[in-house]
Amino acid sequence: MDNVKKIIAVASGKGGVGKSTTAVNLALALKRLGHNVGLLDADIYGPSVGLMLGVKEGTKPEVKDGNSFVPILAHGLQTMSMAYLVTDKTPMVWRGPMASGALQQILTQTLWDKLDYLVVDMPPGTGDIQLTLAQKANIDGAVIVTTPQDLALLDAKKGIEMFQKVNVPVLGVVENMAVHVCSNCGHEEHIFGEKGGQRLAEQYHVDILASLPLDMAIREGTDGGQPTMVGDAQNSLTASYEALANGVVTRVEEQGGDGPTLSFS
Known part of the structure; x- marks a missing residue:
């Protein structure tokens, strides 16, 4: 971890809101800005980063000195995930302490190489794994997805409250699936409600870092291992993720700090 300058957690109160998709595209957008970026898949029970980045099934990290992992490169990102250590058919039937121990292992025993940012894709919720990372590592900021x-917002509030209790700055909110635009007629429809992310941000005095539509291209890209930020195409989706990355960088730089420290015991 001496080679990691800043740690950014991407979290959500519940699953199914596009947290991992946001983490992957945020990491790629930070890379496009010229930073050296790592991506840690901390979702021990449901790791998906490898699939989203097109890492071939069965790919294993190189082991050095008997206990250290060399990150797997994908689209220019240094990545590590529990999915690289087990098969996609292996269920993680672990109690909390075992999952927390696995997170500590892949975090501290990965040989990250001179990272400006380490983006951590957190599991959904506010359980042991989230508290382990929030309490033991000096996270520079959290992005709430x-x-x-209303149900998603209720759980997102719990995520914000958790980070506040452990003194982790909440950098802002990403609102996914904000609107659906019909591909045939262009009609806009707020399928999951309207301005919920804005109300959440106002309640906790943080900013909306990005508001993204319910768009088939986002889903197709991550399912196919070619996320939105891969390639040179410029459109409204890539612009939104670039704005997210710029917002994260600006807020982290405003806070200052000397980089991450660890206190695992």
Whole structure:
């Protein structure tokens, strides 16, 4: 971890809101800005980063000195995931302490190489794994991902409250699936509600870092291992992720700090 300058957690109160998709595209957008970026898939029970980045099934990290992992490169990102250590058919039937121990292992025993940013794709919720990372590592900021739906917002509030309790700055909110635009007629429809992310941001005095539509291209890209930010195409989606990355960089730089420290015991 001596080679990691800043740690950014991407979190959500519940699953299914596009948290991992946001983490992957945020990492790629930070890379496009010229930074050296790593991506840690901390979702021990449901790791998906490898699939989203097109890492071939069965790919294993090189092991050095018997206990250290060499990150797997994907689209220019240094990545590590529990999915690289087990098969996609292996369920993680672990109690909390075992999952927290696995997270500590892949975090501290990965040989990250001179990273400006390490983006951590957190599991959904506010359980052991989230608290382990929030309490033991000096996270520079958290990005909260939600949809406008009231149920998602309720759980997102719990995520914000958790980070506040452990003194992790909340950098802002990403609102996914904010609107659906019909591909045939162009009609806009707020399927999951309207302005929910804005209300959440106002309640906790943080900014909306990005508001993204319910768009088939986002889903097709991550399912196919070619996320939105891969390639040179410029459109409204890539512009939104670039704005997200710029917002994260600006807010982290405003806070200052000397970089991450660890206190695992």
